Amino acid sequence: MTEIIAKSSGVHWPSDKVTTIPYSVYTDEAQYHLEHEKIFKGATWNYLCLAAELPDPGSYFVSQIGETPIIVTRDLDGELNAFVNRCSHRGSLLCLKKSGKAENLTCVYHAWSFNLKGDLDGVAFQRGVKRQGGMPEHFCKGDHNLRKLRVTEFSGLVFGSFSDDAPEIEEYLGSEISSRIRRVLKKPLRIIGHNTQILNNNWKLYFENAKDSYHASILHTFFTTFEINRLNQQGGIIVDSSGGHHVSYSMIDPSLSNEVYGNQNIRSAKDEYRLADWSLLESIDEYGDGVTLQILTVFPGLVLQQIHNAIAVRQIVPTSVDTTELVWTYIGFEDDDDAMIERRLKQANLVGPAGFISMEDGAVGNFVQRGIAGTDEDVSVVMMGGESAESQPFRATETSVRGFWKKYRSLMEGIVPNA
Amino acid sequence: MNENKRHLIENLMADYSAAIDSKDLERWPELFTEDGRYRVTNSEDYNQGYQHGAIWANSRGMLRDRISALREANVYEEQRYRHVSDAARLITEDEQNGTITVSSNFIVVRTMHTGDTQLFASGMYIDRIKFQDDSALFAERIVVCDSQKIDTLLAIPL
Numbered sequence: 001m002t003e004i005i006a007k008s009s010g011v012h013w014p015s016d017k018v019t020t021i022p023y024s025v026y027t028d029e030a031q032y033h034l035e036h037e038k039i040f041k042g043a044t045w046n047y048l049c050l051a052a053e054l055p056d057p058g059s060y061f062v063s064q065i066g067e068t069p070i071i072v073t074r075d076l077d078g079e080l081n082a083f084v085n086r087c088s089h090r091g092s093l094l095c096l097k098k099s100g101k102a103e104n105l106t107c108v109y110h111a112w113s114f115n116l117k118g119d120l121d122g123v124a125f126q127r128g129v130k131r132q133g134g135m136p137e138h139f140c141k142g143d144h145n146l147r148k149l150r151v152t153e154f155s156g157l158v159f160g161s162f163s164d165d166a167p168e169i170e171e172y173l174g175s176e177i178s179s180r181i182r183r184v185l186k187k188p189l190r191i192i193g194h195n196t197q198i199l200n201n202n203w204k205l206y207f208e209n210a211k212d213s214y215h216a217s218i219l220h221t222f223f224t225t226f227e228i229n230r231l232n233q234q235g236g237i238i239v240d241s242s243g244g245h246h247v248s249y250s251m252i253d254p255s256l257s258n259e260v261y262g263n264q265n266i267r268s269a270k271d272e273y274r275l276a277d278w279s280l281l282e283s284i285d286e287y288g289d290g291v292t293l294q295i296l297t298v299f300p301g302l303v304l305q306q307i308h309n310a311i312a313v314r315q316i317v318p319t320s321v322d323t324t325e326l327v328w329t330y331i332g333f334e335d336d337d338d339a340m341i342e343r344r345l346k347q348a349n350l351v352g353p354a355g356f357i358s359m360e361d362g363a364v365g366n367f368v369q370r371g372i373a374g375t376d377e378d379v380s381v382v383m384m385g386g387e388s389a390e391s392q393p394f395r396a397t398e399t400s401v402r403g404f405w406k407k408y409r410s411l412m413e414g415i416v417p418n419a
Numbered sequence: 420m421n422e423n424k425r426h427l428i429e430n431l432m433a434d435y436s437a438a439i440d441s442k443d444l445e446r447w448p449e450l451f452t453e454d455g456r457y458r459v460t461n462s463e464d465y466n467q468g469y470q471h472g473a474i475w476a477n478s479r480g481m482l483r484d485r486i487s488a489l490r491e492a493n494v495y496e497e498q499r500y501r502h503v504s505d506a507a508r509l510i511t512e513d514e515q516n517g518t519i520t521v522s523s524n525f526i527v528v529r530t531m532h533t534g535d536t537q538l539f540a541s542g543m544y545i546d547r548i549k550f551q552d553d554s555a556l557f558a559e560r561i562v563v564c565d566s567q568k569i570d571t572l573l574a575i576p577l
């Protein structure tokens with residue numbers, strides 16, 4: 001093995017490149033702890049929820065950044081706020097419900113209460129009871145507000161940051177990623193459902209999987225088994241300059257008509273592998289650009305997916321060094337008619353914990369986690385499509401996986417790796 | 420609900436669990452009507468009126484496709500379910516089109532090929548049942564899981 005040039009906690013990187021990844025990065029407790037400081041609380045924007053989850057003044061929604069519990073609120077002025085879901089008195093979880101409406105947030109333990117901007121409003125028995133007890137004269141409520149985060153909204157996505165060093169969201173995303181988010185979330189959203197997939201693996205294994213276009217047609221054989229041939233599919237990968245965000249897309253020739261888009265799934269001549277109900281795949285080109293699939297990631301924990309007319313956001317929530325939750329929110333648009341909603345519900349069979357082309361992703365991270373158990377010394381190899389992390393006009397590549405490690409190592413080690 | 424119908428419903432429920440637990444999965448779609456509906460949701464989504472299902476079908480064809488995908492396309496570790504459910508309770512009886520809506524409770528225990536066994540799902544079935552030629556079929560089965568969390572993946576239907 002080459003000279004060890006970088007070391008963070010128990011993890012030894014064999015070189016300054018991003019083509020060999022030490023397995024200990026998925027198992028080392030100290031590394032996981034350090035990720036909270038350098039990544040989740042570092043100069044990043046962490047996806048929290050959809051703005052549509054906070055429809056009215058007084059709405060609140062509970063989320064997470066790393067393992068830190070977060071509350072997002074829409075205050076009585078209609079502004080979004082985010083703060084740690086932890087009472088500033090003795091640290092009790094403040095908000096015990098997943099979502100709801102409230103005028104203020106009152107802790108159940110000793111009834112300190114906070115307004116929806118996170119400011120401490122009331123301290124029970126502050127003046128004592130019958131002039132006995134109470135807080136000292138110099139106690140100042142303004143010194144005991146909730147731990148507030150920066151919060152920003154982009155195309156209906158709400159992000160939070162613990163750090164003043166994260167640039168404004170559009171700069172953080174870069175212009176190509178920004179425009180690909182705007183493309184999908186082009187009008188007011190309607191939520192059509194939720195579920196959460198428990199992943200028995202380190203959070204990074206899922207994030208890498210979402211960025212890994214190499215495995216797509218190999219692990220997921222639904223389209224090939226049923227010989228659903230896809231006409232004129234072209235595609236590529238866009239990696240932003242930081243490496244952390246990516247877009248993978250495939251499209252049919254945009255000069256073909258909408259009818260061709262819908263009928264692109266040429267039926268198999270063989271009878272043995274045929275779908276009984278083809279309506280599953282009857283899609284329409286709602287964006288008018290022929291793009292049938294766009295998977296987009298935002299570092300460190302968001303996946304935005306459009307597969308035909310199935311649109312979803314996935315939030316990657318670490319729950320321990322080797323467990324993760326994947327929070328799925330399935331969406332359509334406010335102006336969808338009944339036929340469009342039904343189309344989205346049908347095509348949602350392709351994705352999610354039971355998805356025809358995604359269920360394997362819930363298990364494969366665990367295959368890796370089990371495969372690397374007890375291993376401190378070995379590394380994985382990420383060389384498909386080269387050694388750098390640039391955008392590429394094809395999908396048989398691991399360029400966006402290398403991009404992930406470029407961003408990851410930049411934050412963890414403070415030096416941009418050779419990618 | 421007369422005794423005969425109750426008896427047919429009991430048989431249908433027993434067939435359903437047996438088909439899945441004994442891996443006779445091809446039998447599963449045949450317990451639904453031609454335009455039978457099936458959906459796996461969770462109580463949070465169900466109570467808020469969200470229509471999405473982790474599995475969502477509105478035809479027997481879609482259910483057959485689920486099974487052929489499981490057999491031919493999808494990759495998942497060898498596993499089996501054990502259903503335990505209680506007696507169906509009448510919710511409504513629609514005399515006009517001869518359907519009966521019932522609900523029942525269920526738990527599903529999943530055992531992996533490694534021997535690891537876990538309580539995989541619990542919840543409620545809400546069923547609209549149709550009667551044809553002296554047998555009962557599901558016109559609709561909504562699987563309302565108590566939890567919105569699904570461990571690893573949902574391959575075999577609940």
Ligand code: FES
Pocket residue numbers: 087088089090091092107108109110111112
């Ligand atoms: S811990 Fe919240 S009021 Fe005491």
Ligand SMILES: [Fe+2]
Pocket residue numbers: 209215216219220357358361
């Ligand atoms: Fe995948």
